[in-house]
Amino acid sequence: MLTADITLSTYFHRGPVDRRLFGSFVEHMGRCVYTGIYEPGHPAADEHGFRADVADLVRELGVTLVRYPGGNFVSGYRWEDGVGPRESRPRTFDLAWRGIEPNEVGTDEFLGWAARGGLTPMMAVNLGTRGIQEAADLVEYCNAPGGTRWSDLRRANGTAEPYRVPLWCLGNEMDGPWQIGHTGAREYGVLAREAGKAMKLVDPGIELVVCGSSHRHMPTFGYWEAEVLEQTYDVADYLSLHAYYLNDGERAGYLGSGAALDAFIGDVIATADAVGARLGRGKRINLSCDEWNVWTRDPYVDLTAREPDVALPLTEHEYTPLDAVVTGDLLVALLNHADRVRIGCLSLLVNVSAPILTEAGGPARKQTIFYPFALAARMARGHSLHTVVAGPEVATVRHGDVPAVAAAATHDEDTGEVALFVTNRSAEPAEIRLRHAGPGTLKIHDAWTLTASGTPVPKPFTRHVAADDGVTVLHLPAESWTALHAQRKD
Incomplete structure (x- = not known):
């Protein structure tokens, strides 16, 4: 059994946990929209x-929060095709996923669905095949009160009040050669700056996300972020990063994915701050991790090998308890950077590498990765705390040596509630001495654990013992993720 110490204090905050960190993503890809969130005629x-x-x-x-409509899809999308009477909308060819888009769901339908669900919408504009004017037009359609061409069209289409969409992505993964309209960092930066300028002239209250790297191992990583921010620093509010982690058969490396995400975020923050310092700006660029997830297999599909059609299945992973543990560990990394990572989108929401799977005409069900996300979204409130973990490391081929134990914690000053999330990445059980500095005691009243070789749903965690000297001893299973909900008592 390995041993490790975790020290936390409610005195030491990183910053507030933005509720938008628990977002997701709906793209016109596979069955995410059609037979996913939308299926007329379903019981x-x-x-x-x-x-x-x-x-x-x-x-x-x-x-x-939900990001929409893409993803790769947005880089070939004409948003005008998805508004107005459904019987007048064209069926179009989707360049991103080589499918047929019926345009039954578009801007109004999505934003109506989001509003009914109490979800903050995060819209993306097409900077692949389109540009500045079309982006500004879409903001006008969504956010202008009326009296102009596009706002009056929205009103004519049945929505009198503006949607007031607060967040906008300036394109998607424009560093990727797979992207329709792929371009260089400087060229994208100039286009994003001018599009963002026009969009904020239409609605000065919106916030903008510029494209960072599609993943940490892109050959242009670092250079891309620096050059894009050189061009967009004054108009941008957030820089995106996308992070997917594949179970390629190296179990230790897969379990170390949270450490890789932690390092990735740190590198992006350092790059953004270096550009701000060089430009002499007092403003700080925060991050939007607006695509992240785990994959059970390589998601590549030869799209040319099948005939295009509507809602053809794509990357419908069946997730395991191991995937749930890694998902929980990625949430630990995001919470430990909550001072800078303000937006997160688990990708995608339904059917496509998703926490929810549906059957056309049949039931919807939860996947294993549903559970750690739901627990973290429910329990992580208030401020993210600095946690100090001291313990051994695990050797991996993919990431080098990574800490065997990772932890993140939050504290709600209003209620005194503390949430702690702990990953044991090791193949050995772990004894953890949790030192909670500060006044009073910490009483655990709700705790759950997931193990990589266990059941697909969390089990109550009871292997914790409170001591009198401000220490709680936790006995964690091997390859596990544990969520603890506690109360600070003075």
């Missing part, structure tokens, strides 16, 4: 054609 469909059973699971998952 659970509401009057708008959206599945109420899926909406109930989204609510239970704790999702606060």
Whole structure:
């Protein structure tokens, strides 16, 4: 059995946990939209054609924000095709996923669904095949009160009041050669700056996300972030990063994914701050991790090997308890950077590498990765705390040596509640001495654990003993993720 110490104090905050950190992502990809969130004629469909059973699971998952409509899809998308009377909308060819887009769901349908679910919308604009004017037009359609061309079209389409969409992505993964309209860092930065300028002239209250690297191992990583921010620093509010972790058969490396995400975030923060310092700006660019997840297999699909059609299945992973443990560990990394990572989107929400799977005409069900996300979204409140972990390391081929134990904690000053999330990445059980400095005692009243070789749903965790000297001893299973909900008592 390995041993480790975790020290936390409610005096030492990193910063508030933005509720938008528990976001997700709906893209016109595979069955995410059609037979996912939307299926007219389904027994659970509401009057708008959206599945109420899926909406109930989204609510239970704790999702606060949803990014839309892509993803790669957005780089070939004409948003005008998805508004107005459905019978007048064209069926179009989707360049991103080589499918047929019926345009039954578009801007109004998505934003209506988000509003009914209490979800903050995060819209992306097409900077692949389109540009500045089309981006500004979409902001006008969504956010202008009326009296102009596009706002009056929205009103004519049945929505009198503006949607007031607060967050906008300036394109998607523009560093990737797979992206329609892929370009260089400087060229993208100039386009994003000018599009963002026009969009903020339409609505000065919006916030903008510029594209960072599609993943840590892109050949342009670092250079891309620096050059894009050189061009966009004054108009941008957030820099994106995308992070997917594949189970390629090296178990220790897969379990170390949280350490890789932690390092990735640190590198992006350092790059952004270096640009701000060089430019002499007092403003700080925060991060939007607006695509992150785990994959059970390589998601590459030869799209040319099948005939295009509507809602063809893509990357519908069946997740295991191991995947749930790694997902929990990625949440630990995000919470430990909550002072800078303000937005997160688990990708995607339904069917496509998702926490929710549906059957066309049938039931919707939770995947294993549903549970750590739901627990963290429910329990992580208030401020992120500095946690200090002292313990051994685990050797991995993929990431080098990584800490065997990782932890993140939050504290709600109003209620005194403390949440602690601990990953044991090791193949050995672990004895953890949790030192909670500060006044009073810490009483654990709700705790759950997931193990990589265990059941697909969390089990109550009872292997904790409080001592009199401000120490709680935790006995963690091997390859596990544990969530503890406690109360600070003075």
